Amino acid sequence: MRSKHNTAVETVVLPAGLGWWNLYFICKIALYAQGLIDFHALENFTFAACLLLPIRNHYGKVLRQIVAIPIAAVLLHYDSFMPPLSRLFSQFDQFLSFEFSYIIELLSRFVSLKLILAGIAVACIYYYMAKSIRVTSLVLIAIVATGISTLTTPPAATQTASNTTKNAITSPNDTSNAALNRYLDSFFSAEKSRQTQFPSTDTQGAPFDILLLSVCSLGVDDIKLAGLEDHPLFQKFDIVFDEFNSATSYSGPAIIRLSRATCGQAEHSTLYGPVDPECQLFHQLEQLGYGKELILNHDGVFDSFLERTQRYSGISSAPFPNTGVAATQKDFSGALIYNDGGMLNAWWKNRQTLDNDRVAALYNTTSLHDGNRILNKPPVFGVASYQQRGNTLFDELATFLENLEKSDRNIVVVLIPEHGAGLRGDKMQISGMRELPSPSITHIPVAVKVIGPNLQRSDSVFHVREASSHQALSQLLANILEQKVFDQAHFSAAQLSSNLPQTAPVSQNEGSTVITVNKEYFISLDQQTWIPYSTSK
Numbered sequence: 001m002r003s004k005h006n007t008a009v010e011t012v013v014l015p016a017g018l019g020w021w022n023l024y025f026i027c028k029i030a031l032y033a034q035g036l037i038d039f040h041a042l043e044n045f046t047f048a049a050c051l052l053l054p055i056r057n058h059y060g061k062v063l064r065q066i067v068a069i070p071i072a073a074v075l076l077h078y079d080s081f082m083p084p085l086s087r088l089f090s091q092f093d094q095f096l097s098f099e100f101s102y103i104i105e106l107l108s109r110f111v112s113l114k115l116i117l118a119g120i121a122v123a124c125i126y127y128y129m130a131k132s133i134r135v136t137s138l139v140l141i142a143i144v145a146t147g148i149s150t151l152t153t154p155p156a157a158t159q160t161a162s163n164t165t166k167n168a169i170t171s172p173n174d175t176s177n178a179a180l181n182r183y184l185d186s187f188f189s190a191e192k193s194r195q196t197q198f199p200s201t202d203t204q205g206a207p208f209d210i211l212l213l214s215v216c217s218l219g220v221d222d223i224k225l226a227g228l229e230d231h232p233l234f235q236k237f238d239i240v241f242d243e244f245n246s247a248t249s250y251s252g253p254a255i256i257r258l259s260r261a262t263c264g265q266a267e268h269s270t271l272y273g274p275v276d277p278e279c280q281l282f283h284q285l286e287q288l289g290y291g292k293e294l295i296l297n298h299d300g301v302f303d304s305f306l307e308r309t310q311r312y313s314g315i316s317s318a319p320f321p322n323t324g325v326a327a328t329q330k331d332f333s334g335a336l337i338y339n340d341g342g343m344l345n346a347w348w349k350n351r352q353t354l355d356n357d358r359v360a361a362l363y364n365t366t367s368l369h370d371g372n373r374i375l376n377k378p379p380v381f382g383v384a385s386y387q388q389r390g391n392t393l394f395d396e397l398a399t400f401l402e403n404l405e406k407s408d409r410n411i412v413v414v415l416i417p418e419h420g421a422g423l424r425g426d427k428m429q430i431s432g433m434r435e436l437p438s439p440s441i442t443h444i445p446v447a448v449k450v451i452g453p454n455l456q457r458s459d460s461v462f463h464v465r466e467a468s469s470h471q472a473l474s475q476l477l478a479n480i481l482e483q484k485v486f487d488q489a490h491f492s493a494a495q496l497s498s499n500l501p502q503t504a505p506v507s508q509n510e511g512s513t514v515i516t517v518n519k520e521y522f523i524s525l526d527q528q529t530w531i532p533y534s535t536s537k
């Protein structure tokens, strides 16, 4: 009895330390020191204090440990630069359809081998240190010291904001929430009044087809990271958009935005609502006598892609059959992906048998989507996989363009990716994650080729260097119609691109908006407050 009483007294006088929870705080402080996460000192200190509160009851202690684990996870997420949990949970049903191997690949991007080794090393050091010194006291001091340092030096992610304030914008108030909200409001109200005028049916020149190559997961940054920028495909175009913003980082909204290219950029919240037919590119083309076709190299089941495209994009036609085309990849959910060259050549062969003078086709490919596996080849992952799949796709597109040039038909081919792959990743999103429409994901390589058996470009390749988005593309198509390009033997790429509308980079997904103000990026997750978007890793 006596010894029991003594133990109880000891517990009260000298409370147990944080134990292995010390490791949690040590690791977080180390990650903060490297700029990989933020550190909310007050919340962390409160959490540590709760762990230290003396509890005598054994079951109470166990219960505290159980409750502490999810709290620690939420706190770690709160300290990280990752998207809000509500957004991550909203994607959970899609996550369940992923193949096991893809889930493992995603997890390995969250936690690198280097990080695991460092964690083991810290655990070993802690184990031996804890025998001789009271680590808890040191950790508590470190939490307070880190807290003080967060007050004096802004964390890496907010560094850009102070730079913006000092260098780029004259008034420090210009990056205030109110100013950025005003900027966004005025952007959308100006966009509402913009519309591309297409020529009337009776002034049309020689007929030509339009093929939109909608590539999922192809961004300028992905091409650079995979070392594919010198691929011959990119030398084949007449007009190249250097600063094209996809305005979203998901496939569904990307297709709707492309299909509404004849009007200014719409707010994300309006994309699934009613739309003025004048804003619908395919409606406008239909008025000019165009037949509409849809070609997919996948089943369109994931995220109801096919259903949504048919419902909202103005092309309700059934997709072109993939009969006889080889499947070359399997996607992250196990569905087959068909060979791009095979699909396009089969469609083109069929198109040439049709009576219709004018066809506007949308080809959508998922060959570059994250998590795809190449069939009948040794498995490759990450950048190596992207590089291999990118090379194959670009080879096939280049060969297909050569086939078109050999034919006797007029056609305008537009390379218009949906959005980038986010291959590089950054502090806010791991590689392959596209929840936030970050600048590196929405900057896409858009290019146009004008092909006719008797038609040649009279000048050099024209680069559209101004900030552009889908409306510039619709204006370019209107110019090709207006200038009756295919009635002539030569065309000027510069002349075709002379009056293209500019669009400042504003990108949205459900629940997030990213804008660029004086070359600095800002993100809002609540449509009211803004924080700088750090594109560094």
Ligand SMILES: [Zn+2]
Binding pocket: 215, 216, 217, 250, 251, 252, 254, 418, 419
């Ligand atoms: Zn996509």
